[in-house]
Structure formats: structure tokens, C-alpha cells
Amino acid sequence: MVRIGIIGVGFMGYTHYEGARDLVGGKVTAISTRDPKKLTGDWTSIKGNFGPPGGHVDVSQLKCCTDYRVLLADPEIDLIDVCLPTDQHFAVVMESLQAGKATLVEKPISVDLAQAEQMVSAAKAANVPLLVGHVLPFFPEFRFAAESIQDGRFGKLKAAHFKRVISPPDWSSGMSDFRKLGGWGIDLHIHDNHFIAHAFGRPDGVFSRGLLQDGFVNHVHTSYLYSDGPAISCVSGGIATKGLQFSHGYELFFENATVLFDAGTLAGEWTVSRPLSVITNDGKMTHPELGGSGKWCGAFTDELQVAVNVITNNQAAGPLSSDTALAALQLCWAEAASIESGAVMPL
Secondary structure (H helix, E strand, O other): OEEEEEEOOOHHHHHHHHHHHHOOOEEEEEEEOOOHHHHOOEOOOOOOOOOOOOOEOOOOOOEEEOOOHHHHOOOOOOEEEEOOOHHHHHHHHHHHHHOOOEEEEEOOOOOOHHHHHHHHHHHHHHOOOEEEEOOHHHOHHHHHHHHHHHHOOOOOEEEEEEEEEEOOOOOOHHHOOHHHHOOHHHHOOHHHHHHHHHHHOOOOEEEEEEEEEOOEEEEEEEEEEOOOOOEEEEEEEOOOOOOEEEEEEEEEEEOOEEEEEEEEEEOOEEEEEEEEEEEEOOOOEEOOOOOOOOOOOHHHHHHHHHHHHHHHHOOOOHHHEHHHHHHHHHHHHHHHHHHHHOOOEEO
């Protein structure tokens, strides 16, 4: 049994806690938070941009502490799950690796590129797993997209376009300083960069246009450059009007099929504008069955299951690879440089 200690009980810590309920071979056994109410199980202050708000949690079987270093020193914890704000990732992850703990950290690995590189290098030097919680590839529609790209079921991919657009969020005071988040070009758009690096491999470069604020990307249109690959593009950012709280989707153009998906929160309602659709050369359209638990945190269960399997079965990290997370951050900063310079930025 992989025993998990969560550091940070905000919205993501709560989401990981709920997702871990359905794990095979793993469970949460400890939490660390500085909030005295949360230590007693009162999580009613937690809310996010998906899923239900927090409630009252039975913590009687958990080790609960205010100092996360207690978890790092505990030999009965096998996996440290860092769900702190992004600007706190570096210090805690480095301490966790130094303590010899397998570590999962929420995305992004960091805003600072040098810090991210140091974290990845430290994990390799210590021979300790460092996993980064980029959950998008575990959502059913995006898992289907990645598998279709990688296994060639619809023939060669000719082109692809992705989108991820939000209105500036007002559901958390922790989201108010975009500098700590790296702007929406990192906090939001890194999902797309990670998915593209995961599904297609690291591109040779990017050419981007968009909006910068204090050096951070808040909206971007990017072409990803592959010397021998398909035409890949993405639009992402946080400039939509308030009624468009969130939207994402993709268009994939294969030799033998066009695959479409589009959904979002429009005027407060989750709206699937285009369910996952496969349109083939014979003029037919199908909507593949995706499976999954159907729970609001199901993708996080699948993400955490990979982390558990890495520890128990020495399974490959797959979408949780810290190298892929680092590539995604490198893409974010290359986009900022491309916008500022007006030039193609090689990687």
C-alpha cells in the first residue's frame, strides 16, 4: 500500500484527497495544512472552478500536522503530494527529494525555469521519482486524442488545433496575483503545451503572437514547429468576458478521420458544444464511448493511480514525467520570447 501525504489543503489538495478514495494500492494517510479548521476536518471554505465545494471530512484516521516537514521525516509515508501554491513548489519539492521521498507536485512544476531545471536534476541525482500532476491527458476526451495520435488508428495526423480560454477567475484570492501564477500563459496554457509535448514530442520551436503583461503571457496564439511533423496550433488565455468562464477543445485532422471536441462553462452552465466526434471519409459520424468513473475527480484518480504504479510496479511515468513538464514550461517561456521579439524561437 502506497501511503500518501498531502501538503497543502486548498482546492487542489481537496481534489487529490477525493480522487485518492478510489485508488488501487494507495491511500491518503496524512495531511499538512496551516489552517486549524482544516486540521479538524472543516473544509467548507474550499471552492474551485469545477467540482463541488469542500465539506466536512473525517480526518480521525489521518496524521494531521501544521509543519510539512513532519511528513517528510515520517518513514510511514511513501509519496509526498505537493498541492501548495506554485510559488512554494520549489522549496518544498527540493526538501522532499532531499528526504528521499517520491514526490508528486501539482502543475506547473514551477514558474521559474531555472528552478524547474534544478528540481528535475535533483530528482535524477537522488534517483527519486519526481512526478508532475498535469491532469489533462487523463480526461477521457484528451486521453482519446493522445492515444489516437500515438497509435495511428486513424492514419497519419495532418494538422491539429487546440484551444483553452477563460475569463479572469474570481473564485480564489490566491489567483489574484498573476505574477505568482506565471500569467495565464503558464497557469492555464501550460496544460496545452504539456499535452502537445506529451502527444507529439517536444517541438523544434514556436512562433507566437499574443498579449504580454509584465513579461508574462496572458493570451497567446502559437504555431508549434516540427521539422517532419503536422501543423499544430493553439489559442489560449484569460481575456474572455465573465460569462465565458472556461472553454477548451480541439480539432484533429487525420488521413482517415476528423476528430472534434468542444466544451466549456458558458453563463454558469457546463455546455458541450461538440461532444467527442469522429467523422470519417465515408461521411459517417460516431461518438466513441469513453468509459471512466464519471466522478468529478475521476481524472485525478487516474493521475494518482499512475503515481502509485510508478512506486509499486516501477511503471513509466507517462504523462507525469518531469521531463515532459519541464518541456512544457520551456515552451511557455519560448512563447513569451517569440511574442516580445516577433521571431521564431527555437528550443
